[in-house]
Amino acid sequence: MxxxxxxxxxxxxxxxxxxxxxxxxxxxxxxxxxxxxxxxxxxxxxxxxxxxxxxxxxxxxxxxxxxxxxxxxxxxxxxxxxxxxxxxxxxxxxxxxxxxxxxxxxxxxxxxxxxxxxxxxxxxxxxxxxxxxxxxxxxxxxxxxxxxxxxxxxxxxxxxxxxxxxxAVYGDYFLFSKKGANRILLNIGGIGNFTFLSGSQDPKDILVTDTGPGNTLLDAFVRQHFPGFHYDKDARLARQGILHIPLLDSLLNLPFFQEAFPKSTGPEYFNLALLNQVIQENGYSLTPVDTLRTLTELTAQSISKAMQSYIPNFHSLECQLIVSGGGSKNPLLMERFTKINPNMKVSESDQLGIxxxxxxxxxxxxxxxxxxxxxxxxxxxxxxxxxxxxxxxxxxxx
Ligand SMILES: Nc1ncnc2c1ncn2[C@@H]1O[C@H](COP(=O)(O)OP(=O)(O)OP(=O)(O)O)[C@@H](O)[C@H]1O
Ligand SMILES: CC(=O)N[C@H]1[C@@H]2OC[C@@H](O2)[C@@H](O)[C@@H]1O[C@H](C)C(=O)O
The missing domain is CATH 3.30.420.40 (ATPase, nucleotide binding domain)
Structure with a gap:
């Protein structure tokens, strides 16, 4: 042998x-x-x-x-x-x-x-x-x-x-599921994704999906418009901008967000060419910092909307949210996310031992x-x- x-x-x-x-x-x-x-x-x-x-x-x-x-x-x-x-x-x-x-x-x-x-x-x-x-x-x-x-x-x-x-579902289920506790494990990397683990621990009740952009559009936009910067550290740039609601609405209406769960995506879809196309088609005019503020909101809202529509009884659910990935270090993003979801108890995955x-x-x-x-x-x-x-x-x- x-x-x-x-x-x-x-x-x-x-x-x-x-x-x-x-x-x-x-x-x-x-x-x-x-x-x-x-x-x-x-x-x-x-x-x-x-x-x-x-x-x-x-x-x-x-x-x-x-x-x-x-x-x-x-x-x-x-x-x-x-x-x-x-x-x-x-x-x-x-x-x-x-x-x-x-x-x-x-x-x-x-x-x-x-x-x-x-x-x-x-x-x-x-x-x-x-x-x-x-x-x-x-x-x-x-x-x-x-x-x-x-x-x-x-x-x-x-x-x-x-x-x-x-x-992520395999690691999330085997390491973090707990009888009697509903948990959402949210990862905000280049792309956002979450796993919902029901307190039933029944594999049939597990939900897992990508949600859309995490940091990918933000990072690409920063690299293109702010030479020498690789990402919007501590949201210092986005905080200088004003939310452009029409652009946000147009982005939230993109076909990916209308597709059924579960789904996955990547920078093949969410990239600057798509962003520029949406801006040009609608004739929007906005400054780079306004765009960053709006893209930060897109991440916060698209994650929230995915949870609201995919997880049954989301609004009344007693649930712990454990967040990981570089996006969890973006203070504006997390501020907006907790504002949109005041019922969520948010903690970092470090608290579960990893x-x-x-x-x-x-x-x-x-x-x-x-x-x-x-x-x-x-x-x-x-x-x-x-x-x-x-x-x-x-x-x-x-
Ligand atoms: N202090 C911070 N402020 C704002 N954004 C931050 C901060 N720290 C990290 N980030 C964001 O997190 C990104 C890195 O995230 P992460 O390391 O999770 O990416 P990844 O592992 O490549 O993601 P993926 O899950 O897509 O594989 C950075 O590019 C930046 O956008
Ligand atoms: C194809 C691919 O590499 N996808 C990554 C990416 O980064 C985040 C999100 O998009 C996720 O779907 C996935 O990675 C993690 C580890 C996953 O598969 O759970």
Missing amino acids: NPQIAQLFQIAQKPSRLILGLMSGTSLDGLDLALCRFTGFGLNTQVELVQHKTILYSEEFKQSIREVFAKEQIHFPSLSTLNAQIGRLHAQYILDSLQNWGITPQEVDAIASHGQTVMHRPIRSGNLPDSTLQIGDGDHIAHLTGIITLSDFRQKHIAGGGEGAPL ASEAKEAVLFALLANETLMDDQVTSNRRLGDSPWLSLGKISLPN
Whole structure:
């Protein structure tokens, strides 16, 4: 037998596993790493976040990703190069981080790598399949680190009838559901998404969906109109602006917001070309800070509206809201969100024991743990509308 297959078998029999989760999100800021120790799986999962950090990408590297990111036309050879380059860079970040933490690669049972999304393409009409593409190939990571690597977690979600996103539901349900407590886990990254966990803990009652833009339009607009700025830190720019209600209404009327839940989206749809089109078609004229104020409101309102229309009895529901992602650090956004939803008790995901900035990297480590451990997997299980399968492909180091 290939000794690496025997090693996989041994890992799955260990009482606990050390798994390194990796996530690089749509904000393209860098790579989040979360070293996690797992015992159990499914609703019995226990996770200890042993170490975590974010390694920021250089401006030059961000630019090379932007050239292929969410674009209709790209230089195809660059995409091929980046698939290897991102895998190799992430492998180097892993080796550097393990060294800093005083941990040898032999101590790590598996790596769980999300990769970099470059295209997310849900198709809600016609005969084409939904598709999504994450690059940064797992074979490079496995071979360069010597650690078994699971990657490409979204493809089987689509094969099983999902849209490839959001995947947060698995981590949210296994780690944060609590009998008797209704909880919403809201992540405001490039795109907003939430998981609703009913106090019944019945998988059928789970709801999960993207809500629309989180920070993606805000960040892109800041980069274009305020040279030298990468995002609207502490909403200092948006606070100087005035809300433009007609633009807000036009944006809230976009087709994505009329589509049925659950749904997923990305910067392929919510981008500056769309914003400019809406502004021009309607002949609006507004200053950059007014636009930022309005985009901040769009995020707050689109998240609120999605919750109100998707979660049954939302207005009368006793519910705790746990928020994560970079958008939770935007004070104006959170101020507006709590004003619109005065009934919500808002807390940060840190209060449930996982640092907010590490939550998505922990999610992928958890998905790898499930794939290695889940002994009940069948083709027809679901968490809400999400297929509940073994996600991720396994790369052996040699
Ligand atoms: N102090 C702050 N004030 C305003 N905005 C902030 C602040 N801190 C972070 N952000 C926002 O959060 C963004 C980074 O968010 P995050 O790290 O969640 O992105 P991501 O991981 O790429 O997201 P995704 O969930 O799409 O993968 C920044 O680009 C910025 O828009
Ligand atoms: C295709 C893709 O990469 N989607 C991301 C993105 O970032 C936030 C939102 O859009 C979410 O749908 C998803 O990531 C998280 C981790 C998820 O799948 O739950």
